Amino acid sequence: MQAIIIVGGGMVGLSLALMLAKLELKVTLLEAIKYPDYQAQGGETPYHSSFDARNTALSRRSVEIYQELGLWETLQQYATPIHQVHISEQGSFGKAKLVNTEEKVESFGQVIENAWLGRVLLQSVQKNAFIELIDGVQVTQLSQDKNKVSITALKDNHEIQLQSQLVIAADGRDSFCRQALGIGVDVHDYDQVAIVTTVQTSKPHQQVGFERFSPLGPLALLPLHGDYRRSVVWPVKKGTEQEWLGEENDQHFLDALQQTYGDRAGKFEKTGKRFSYPLSQVLAHQQISGRVVLMGNAAHTIHPVAGQGFNLCLRDAFVLCRYLAHQQQHGLDLGDHEMLKSYEQARLSDQKKVIFFCDKVVRGFSNHNPILKIARNTGLLAFDLIPGVKPMVATFAMGLKA
Ligand SMILES: Cc1cc2nc3c(=O)[nH]c(=O)nc-3n(C[C@H](O)[C@H](O)[C@H](O)COP(=O)(O)OP(=O)(O)OC[C@H]3O[C@@H](n4cnc5c(N)ncnc54)[C@H](O)[C@@H]3O)c2cc1C
Structure with missing residues (x-):
């Protein structure tokens, strides 16, 4: 079986890679930025674009997910x-x-x-035998046919070609993959x-x-x-x-x-x-295209007013893994379009509630009308x-x- 490709090793991509590895699925994780070398930096936790100066309020459900991964x-x-x-x-x-x-x-x-969460996630990924982590690599092309997704990425000015039956794009708010697939977005600044x-x-x-x-x-x-x-x-x-x-x-x-x-x-x-x-709020018009799934901020970036964005992404990742576990157990195609559409459908209600709630709180409390x-x-x-x-x-x- 080919490895599942995850594009983007932010907090969502790393967490998802660990969830998939727990199912004993092979993963290739591609991250544009070169990760810090924690050993060379002693006990410090240097910043990375995703796990940076911020702090994240993890919901009870997110804590449960990390408990299941043995990271809590x-x-x-x-x-x-x-x-x-x-x-x-x-x-x-x-x-x-x-x-x-x-x-x-x-x-x-x-x-x-975030600096601590990111560091723990990264070190777990680096130790995991099911995950091949390639950092400092920029995905520059993505195309697909009925059977596979093809990716071209640039590392140190050299082109790398990869193929998989399933690609998960966790490449953030301005997702390259989303654009390459021609998926539009609704943006509210x-x-x-x-x-x-x-x-x-x-x-x-x-x-x-x-x-x-x-x-x-x-x-x-x-x-x-x-x-x-x-x-x-x-x-x-x-x-x-x-x-x-x-x-x-x-x-x-x-x-x-x-x-x-x-x-x-x-x-x-x-x-x-x-x-x-x-x-800004950035919502993709669709989260599935053929054999590609948009995940994390690439699918929905929301206002942080209620600390819900990352928690929502983790629940998406958890549910996707349930669908993939079923495919794996029955020897079925991991990139099956109908299965991926069912995943998307299953997530819409939770996503809509969170997006609606956060948006209404921001707009409701930003208005100074007496x-x-x-x-x-x-x-x-x-x-x-x-x-x-x-x-x-x-x-x-x-x-x-x-
Ligand atoms: C101020 C603030 C506070 C927040 N607080 C909370 C909170 O308390 N609770 C909560 O639940 N959520 C919170 N959030 C939301 C949360 O931060 C996001 O949901 C989360 O960071 C999304 O992570 P991500 O991995 O999807 O995206 P990103 O963090 O953007 O990661 C995307 C990764 O993809 C990589 N990448 C991009 N393009 C390519 C490419 N072409 N090739 C290879 N790699 C690529 C990038 O380098 C990056 O590492 C907050 C957000 C903000 C702005």
Whole structure:
């Protein structure tokens, strides 16, 4: 049997490769960027385009997936559970609170640094006998006929030719493979840029996460490994990001956080370097073409407001593996188009719910119309007071209804 080809070794491509290897399926993973050599770098966790300065809130379902892969014990060394989530709007009366003991769950998820998640995934892939990892290789051509997909890639100015009955394109938001297949996209530019960093506060976080809707944009403050460290994701209007980036703006940034949060987190004492990410929603018109599947951001890139994007991608990958396991057990074609279409169909409902939810939260809270503001506050109060609403939202956020 030919190896399945995955194009793109970001967090999704690496996770998927490990899931396929668990089924004892052979994988060839092609990544454009040269991975860091962790051994040469000592104990440091250098950045890579995908597992970078960001932190990821992993849902309960994602944690379960990593447990099944036998990775959770290592990952959790630098993960922090979320026991409570406080949601509020600056200068308004509405607020809501999710508490793990009330919802009878151990936690709502775990926050992990991408640098650590990426490093653990990469090292597991490098050790895995079912996975051939080729990094520093750029896929430049993709074509297919009834029986196979052909790929041309460039490594050190040399062309490599590869073929497989199944190619999974996890090559990110601007996916080359998606373009090569002629698959169109719906793009919505939120006109926002996410400012991302880690801060230190005088009060310990006590595993509490905050989502605060401020006039500048929705600000997420999540607990990180180390009692006083917190992750910041702050989407601000595009064009205003320079105000917050750069060492010279450290104090200005800390003051803005202080003003937004008041005393909830104590004093904002230190900030790390800030990084910026343009935010848009990019949805592929189709996720299957012949023997190729779009996966991860290549299929759907969404706003990070609710920390759902990667979790959704992991659930997609998990379900695809179930379909492939069935094909493998029955000696059937792994790239069978009808089977892949069934996978796509099976994922649509979960994807639509998450995409709809994230988009509505961003648009709903970005509008300064006073009537909408009252509606938002009433909504937050209703969320807090009406029985049954919170467990429903908690289940959704934990990624358990896949
Ligand atoms: C600020 C921010 C915060 C976020 N927080 C969360 C969160 O808390 N929880 C959550 O669930 N999600 C979160 N997300 C979403 C999450 O980061 C993404 O869903 C995830 O990174 C998608 O990974 P990916 O592997 O699909 O894409 P990418 O990370 O873009 O990886 C694609 C890879 O493909 C490679 N590649 C591209 N072209 C080629 C080619 N031609 N040949 C070979 N290789 C190629 C690239 O080098 C890259 O490594 C957040 C996103 C942002 C922007």
